[in-house]
Amino acid sequence: MFSKLMACFITGLIFLIDISLLAQDQKLADSLIHAYKEGNYKDELQVLQEIAEYESDPNVALTYSVLLIEKALTQSNHLYAHSGYLQKGNHLQSLGNYIEALQAYFKSEEHAALAGDELGKAGVLIAIADTYSEMGNSSNAKSYYRKGLKEVRQINDSVVLATTLLNAGDEYLKTKNYDTAMQYFKESGIIFKILDVPIGLAYNFGNSGMVYAETGNDSLAEKNIMQAIVILEELEDYHPIAVYLTYLSDIYLRKNDIEKAFSYAEQSLNLSRQQNLKKEISEAHLKLAELNKTVGDYEKAYGHFEDHILYRDSIRNIEAVQEMARLRTENEVAKKQTEVDLLEQKEKTQSAIVVATGIGMLFIGLIAFGLYRRNKFISRTKSIIEKERNRSDRLLQNILPEETALELKNSGKVKSKRFDSVSVLFGDFVGFTRYSERLSPEELVDCVDFYFSKFDEIVEKYGLEKIKTLGDCYMCAGGLPFPVKDHAQRLTLAAFEMQEFVSTFKAKSELASERIKFNIKIGINSGPVVAGVVGTKKFAYDIWGDTVNIASRMESHSEPGQINISESTYKLIDHNFICEHRGEIEVKNKGLMRMYYVKGIKEHARKMIDFKEPLLENK
Structure with a gap:
């Protein structure tokens, strides 16, 4: 299905009208x-608007979209x-950040209404519908398509x-509502034919063909899909062709023409490989696995199915990372359970001693031998219990601050505590999703672990507290669980070391591993927070408050x-660090806020660091 691709088409029509200008043009963007x-x-x-539209790198385009928003709001335009x-919503959607994309679209709709741009407002409604469609939220997608259609029909x-x-x-095709889907396709097909819009006709033929294929009308399905492929080849739009070819393979499989079914499936695979379309490569391998199974070639069928799984998993690598993290957590909890099991074993053993003593009164001759063996067993059991208890304590101290872990161990719970002055750091890798698509789940986990392990060392070096990691985001804080005066300075020094570590590895040879390719951006805020332990089984030390939200x-x-x-x-740090004022920037739910870039360490502060002296807060 191709609603997202067509969303870019319709957005361009709303703002540019001239279809020849719709494609991204990197040379023009660079200029x-x-x-x-x-x-x-x-x-x-x-x-700024033209850069945001023509720039092909979504991260760069996103930067200029945000700059355009800031400048436009300043001028009340x-x-x-x-x-x-x-544009911000479009680029966030292309990066897979659907929730943030929707938030941007809702703001776009507000300003379109204030500007009196009815056509722009209609376009935003359709972009919102497309985003919900990509998220798999069909109910919301259909609702916004209906709203968008109502607006567009009024604009004419x-x-x-x-x-x-x-x-x-x-969208109706995806949800198997074929009658409604075909009704929409027929109406759009008539308009595209009258206006002579080739790309519109191609998608209309192709999607109509998929409806016919799904409803068993193979002759009309093949006719429409072939018409779509002819147009798309002229336009060099290969993504939909790869999908349509698998539908043709299905049609000929139903006709029992195995040779043609194989031919179309292999064409789809070759085209998808040429264009690096991972999802379509996965689907083509699945189709070839099915075809080889049909002809009894199970070895090839298994090979294609393995390739299907490989590409499917590469698309879902973020979910795989999360699953592996979950398994790691469950393994740590299993270790704690070992201690509980051993304690139960101790109770059973002690009961056995009491019974053995009673029997020993009747069999005095066996007491010495029996007690000797049981005492030896108890000694071994205590040793095992002590070893596991120490391991459990170390695990708990790795998860929680030492003071908090001790409180939890002694009382079974931890009271939340307010800290009046702490500093909170968030660090996030730029382009993580884009790079992760080229890595296997195992490589991705190894890559994240490589960076975060070094960050843990830096945090420990400066006496800070790691709070948690979320995907590719690292969060730590200074000034808790033990208050210190120079928490902001410590956190800033740690931030510089994190940046230096990432930059050093990125600058190495082009032959180096993918893990050195990332950039990192960091944000810090200071203020009061509340800290405590979340959960009753899988403990997590966390902090809350507006200070945390602003740091993010x-x-x-x-x-x-x-x-x-x-x-x-x-x-807290300007006396010791070189800071560059960025001005007041609009922050969600906070209005305008002053922000600063920390550019370096002042000379007098650097000497203090060299001589291991503390960097105290400003007097």
């Missing part, structure tokens, strides 16, 4: 970026703010109407290779 940096432009908002939020823009009908039909916002508003801090942190 515009150069002109912007040199100050060689007439309209700053317009050049709702039309460009609407465009900036829309034929191309946008046809594209919206095609996207909505695609500092990270999200940072840039690769930068340490972005709030004003509260700046006041």
Whole structure:
């Protein structure tokens, strides 16, 4: 299904009208970026909008989308703010950040309404529908398609109407509501034919063909899909062709024409490999596995099925990482259970001693021998219990701060505690999802562990507390569980070491492992928090409060290779660190906030560090 691809098509139509301008153009984007940096432009908002549209790297495009939003809001220009939020949503969607994409689209809709741009508002509704479709939320997707269609019909823009009908039909096709899907496809097909829009006709033919294939009308399915492929080959749009070829393979399998079924499946696989379409490679291998099984070649069928699983898992590598982390946690809990089992064994053993003593009164001659053996057994059991208890204590201290672990061990629970002044750091790898697609789950876990293990060493070096990791995000804090005056300075020094470690490995030979390719962006905020232990079985030490939320916002508003801090942190470290004021930046649910980049350590502070003296807070 191709609703997401068509979303880009319709968005371009809304803002540019000229279809020839819709494709991303990296050369043009590079030229515009150069002109912007040199100050060689007439309209700053317009050049930022064009960079956000033409830039092919979603992370770079996202940066300029955010900059466009900031500039437009400063000038109260709702039309460009609407465009900036829309572009931000598009690029977040392409990175798989669907929740943030939806938030951007909702803001885009607000500014489109304020600007009186009805066509823009309709386009945002359709983009929201497409995003829900990508998330698998069919109910919300259909609801927004209906809203979008209602708006578009009132505006009376034929191309946008046809594209919206095609996207909505695609959603009904995915949910097997074939009658409604075909109704939308027929209406959009008529419009695309009258307006002579080749890409629209191609998708219309292809999706109609898939409906016919699903409903058993193989002749019409083949006719429509072949028409779609002819047009798409001329347009060099290969992604849908790879999918349509697997449908043709299905059709000929039902006709019992195995030779043609194999031919179309192999064509799909070859095309998908040429275009590096992982999902389609996976599906083509699955189809070839089915075909080889049908002809009794089980060895080839198994080989293709293994390749299908390999590519399918590479698409789901983030879920695989999370699953492996879950298994690691369960293994640690299993170790704790060992201690409980051994304690139960001790109780059983002691009961056995009492019984043995009673029997020994009747058999005095056996007492010495019996007690000797049992005492030896008890000694071994105690040794095992002590060993496992020590292991359990070490595990608990790895999970929780020492003071908290001791409180939990003694009382069975931990009271939450307020800290009036701490500093919180969030670090996040840039482009993690894009790089992770090229790695197996095992390589990805090894890569994350490689960086986070070093971060753990840095945190321990500066007397900080690691809080948790979430995917590729690392969170730590200074000033707890034992308050210290220089928590902000310690955390900033740690941030510099983390950046230096990531940069050092990234700068190494091109032949080096993928794990050295990342950039990291860091955010720090200071203030009060509440700390405590979550859970009753799988314990987790965590912190809460507005300070934590703002630290996360500092990270999200940072840039690769930068340490972005709030004003509260700046006041604690500016005496010892070189800080660059970024101005006031709009922060979600917080309004405008002052932010600073930490650029280095002042000379007098560097000498103190060299002589191992503490960096105290400003006087």
